[in-house]
Ligand SMILES: NC(=O)c1ccc[n+]([C@@H]2O[C@H](COP(=O)([O-])OP(=O)(O)OC[C@H]3O[C@@H](n4cnc5c(N)ncnc54)[C@H](O)[C@@H]3O)[C@@H](O)[C@H]2O)c1
């Protein structure tokens with residue numbers, strides 16, 4: 001970095017996540033009177049905000065607050081220890097930058113050096129570079145005031161201090177408050193960065209030269225190498241279909257720019273809205289078609305917040321180097337519990353009985369009602385859900401059979417059927433748990449229903465297109481099927497506001513549910529933890545473990561290395577071409593991992609930080625390269 005870059009950095013809500021004086025006041029109020037603490041803290045914070053947004057003068061704000069506060073040296077020391085853990089993520093991550101340039105970094109704050117110095121010292125910033133107020137202590141070490149002659153206790157204090165610093169070269173101011181902007185307004189700074197990582201004030205962002213949600217953004221804007229190669233605040237994530245709030249929070253906390261939309265979007269809308277989006281999160285209703293994928297100009301990853309990925313054109317994603325992740329286990333238990341409950345309800349004809357009670361008709365009968373104990377359950381698709389259902393059903397006394405295209409380990413006492421027909425001929429209950437691959441379209445139709453036992457109970461909680469619903473209706477209507485539960489449909493509404501249409505509406509002893517097999521809070525929370533972690537690992541480290549369409553790679557972190565991720569078509573000789581580039585530029589390779597699938601290869605190479613910038617260009621230009629990125 002050029003020597004003439006100077007940084008004036010605010011402390012409260014910029015270097016640290018909170019307002020230190022407010023934070024200390026809260027602790028003081030809680031000490032005095034727990035019941036009044038929240039109320040007093042709120043009043044205290046309101047005064048801070050008035051000062052920060054220039055509603056009252058800064059002097060007024062600080063005087064008012066000090067009169068309010070009851071503190072002592074012990075409280076200050078305790079607060080400092082806690083503030084050390086509240087340093088803003090991007091400052092924490094850029095410790096090296098702060099340490100390396102500590103002599104050109106000035107903390108100019110209207111806060112108190114007593115709270116600031118020990119915190120920033122951990123990042124190499126000396127006390128001589130801190131300009132702030134100081135508490136005055138009285139008897140028993142109580143805070144009785146502040147040094148009023150310090151310019152930082154008065155209006156325009158930051159301006160006066162900066163002027164006195166007489167800095168040479170460029171001066172960059174980073175802060176969340178209007179008082180930070182005043183330095184630029186006074187003509188003393190080259191650029192004012194409104195820091196919005198912790199709090200965003202309209203009055204301040206409106207006058208900023210640049211809005212910076214993180215220190216990474218400032219460094220990126222200035223072309224200075226920081227902790228990350230690309231600021232996460234520039235990575236846009238679009239979360240559709242009401243995914244659980246905690247996913248949004250997790251991704252926001254990580255620093256991404258997250259936008260949410262409660263329903264699925266139709267193709268044209270998605271084509272419009274996916275522009276500029278790097279990651280899209282969806283559930284089962286959003287059709288990520290080839291057209292959408294082709295229109296996506298920045299998409300690098302897709303998060304399916306569910307199990308099924310049949311709604312995503314996986315080959316199109318792979319061809320474009322877009323990694324897809326899902327949550328293969330998180331909602332399986334919820335589906336299984338619903339299926340088991342439905343089997344019992346259908347065997348007892350509960351839904352028709354309940355409908356008749358709702359219409360004022362008492363109908364007590366044992367006709368057509370059975371226990372599940374000793375009945376034969378036939379599971380088609382013995383995957384994660386099918387296998388779990390077999391365990392619970394067996395525990396409830398059912399005799400379980402399964403049929404799967406693949407060789408599967410039978411759990412408990414279940415019996416494998418060699419053919420679908422064999423299973424259909426013997427089962428009293430048939431439950432479908434196959435995946436949504438295109439080949440499974442209408443695999444369950446006229447022929448399969450016709451060979452089932454009379455009085456069979458039928459469930460589909462897998463995918464709508466797997467069953468021919470016209471045939472299903474025919475066999476419910478003619479009485480062959482005793483009862484059915486259908487959770488998934490060939491066409492489903494995009495949101496709760498759109499109408500539901502199906503020929504199954506009104507069918508006897510038929511439970512229709514709105515694709516809610518996995519819709520429990522537990523499942524949604526689990527998914528919201530699982531999928532973001534995969535997306536974050538992919539963005540931060542290039543890891544693809546559990547990806548649906550990418551070769552799986554995890555390369556341990558190597559200090560002092562840059563990670564180069566190369567996605568290419570799987571053609572002969574490409575690894576040799578890549579390594580020739582490294583050899584030509586004399587790169588020191590510290591680690592390398594390549595995995596391929598039938599269509600693409602994914603190579604992560606860790607190289608020593610010192611390398612020729614042309615390496616990047618040469619790697620991008622290798623024929624059959626799909627995409628390339630560098631991670632610090
Ligand atoms: N209703 C819901 O809300 C909900 C929730 C979660 C999952 N699902 C769906 O449930 C289904 C099962 O999920 P899973 O996690 O158990 O999937 P899985 O991939 O673990 O298991 C599917 C199994 O079906 C087998 N299979 C595929 N086609 C078959 C066929 N034609 N005949 C026989 N076996 C076949 C596969 O070999 C595999 O073992 C999926 O379609 C999934 O999308 C629905």
Ligand SMILES: O=C(O)CC[C@@H](O)C(=O)O
Nearest residue numbers: 283284285306307308518
């Ligand atoms: O929640 C959803 O939209 C889909 C649930 C389910 O079908 C899945 O694939 O996990």
